[in-house]
Amino acid sequence: MASLPKRIIKETERLVTDPVPGITAEPHDDNLRYFKVTIEGPAGSPYENGLFNLELYLPDDYPMEAPKVRFLTKIYHPNIDRLGRICLDILKTNWSPALQIRTVLLSVQALLASPNPNDPLANDVAEDWIKNEQGAKAKAKEWTALYAKK
């Protein structure tokens, strides 16, 4: 493994010493570019009381290229598909090297708090969300209790 850029070491250090409330991120022992992430469901959302596992990978070109983030825990959300892939602008076209792991994870947490069914990734979920928001939220809550138990 080539030497890790200073920036990554720094970010990792700060994530550990000064963690974001409700979010943990730990690098893997074998690959310091691979992080095991957990995010608590935001209060007031259907994901409240859930603890979601994610994986985050920093590509070789990071920070010129966005980190790759994916949900490992099953989640019922219009912008997150069955494979855990996330539809979030800053992970795709709006990535900027001024962003960092911390801000990315905060954005993911914010996405849980405010789903956007008008720009869906999981079409069926989004449809459900638009037609019957109460029902969809109930289902999201159900899934949270089922799969994202703390």
Next chain:
Amino acid sequence: MKNQISDASDFTHTRIPKLSQLDTLLRCHICKDFLKVPVLTPCGHTFCSLCIREYISVQAKCPLCLTELRESMLRSEFLVSEIVDSYKVIRDKLLDILRQSEEKTTDPDPDSSIIEVGSGPEDSLIENDNQNDDTCDDIQILQSNKPTSLKRTYTDIASSSLRTLPRSKYFKANIPVKRSSTASRIDSMLKKPVELVPCPICEKYFPVKELERTHLDECLTLQSLGNKPISLKQTSHKDEPVLNRSTVMSSKKSIPTGGLRTTKSREEGEVEEEISYVDKYINSTTDTEHQRLPKLDLPSMTITQVKQKLSNLGLSTAGTKQNMMARYNYYEILWNSNFCDSLNPVDVSELKRQLLSWETSRKVHNIANSSTSIGNLMVSRSANRHHDYKKLLDNFKTDKFNRKEWCLLFRKQFRRLIKDAKKGQISRLSKNEPIQESPKDEQLTDPDLSNDLFEKLDDQVHIP
């Protein structure tokens, strides 16, 4: 490792936590390190020249506000550059002093009163001493809990070292004024390992290394110009401070906690050259000798043309066209950042060295990533397949990537992975985990999840 990488949060537990804001402001938002050759965008944001140029070659927009941005719009900011440089030099001392006084408020130590930075020509000298004292105070604080025998060994070593120093008189005469005797002895102990040698021209004492490396040359040039040696001019009767300063500097290398001082080399440079950041800023001009390297439309050129361009610049023409293109592009970034933005441009040979180290680090990445391990295996299986694989891999990170063919190509491996995963799941199921069977299947066959899959695949491939 922790101490080598400074962070704005270093200040949060000192007496002036708000300094962390200043610290953050002086850093580049791309590399998160202190701004190195800062440049200003038309939208008013500042980045390291190299960082932003590298990013613009990928995405032509400002990382902070996402407005459009081109390389030609960047302007160097000499003022910021000097602010950052002068801040970097004082940062460690500042941090030490602020941390120390924080400690003091909780645990007053009669022996380690801080020396206020004095006024007058010896300013920087006292500061330097101060820095060494900080380390000493740490030792002392530790020691104060322990029996005095330890202290005595320190002082013994220290006093014996005093004798070995050719100019120890200075230390003896100077330091006790400011410091308690123990501290001063440890001070001088830390200064011990430097051997001082007189310069044959100006007859002053310098550490051997410094004398050989820089001073002799300076002295000779000045003499040939008919001037007095520079150090004489500066300090007609203060030759000891010069001596002491350089001693302190070089002796720092031997301090065990030297790793703490991230700006060490910088300080050393400062001492040798006596840089005034103010003067440097006032007299700043860009290099007009070197012209900027143009952006070339390399993809449309033939290999011979690209090779010619590279050899004209004295660069290696090894590797594929793609390698050569990447080489030129990075060299162009290095060159333009160095000669268009930097206040003190480095030599062309240094640029080439940087290019080489960049290329080496990239090669390591590529190998680690994919090509050799899987690639070689494919060669051994069938040349045709290898070709397919290569072709697919080219588009791996883009939208053009052909997922279907990739799946077909690695069908066997994927199957085996799925089998393994299922086995793992069964054992996990017994531990009361929820079932995720159907998505799991797809997860593993989906090549989009490239990176972790790649790793798994790598492992798998090596087993047989």
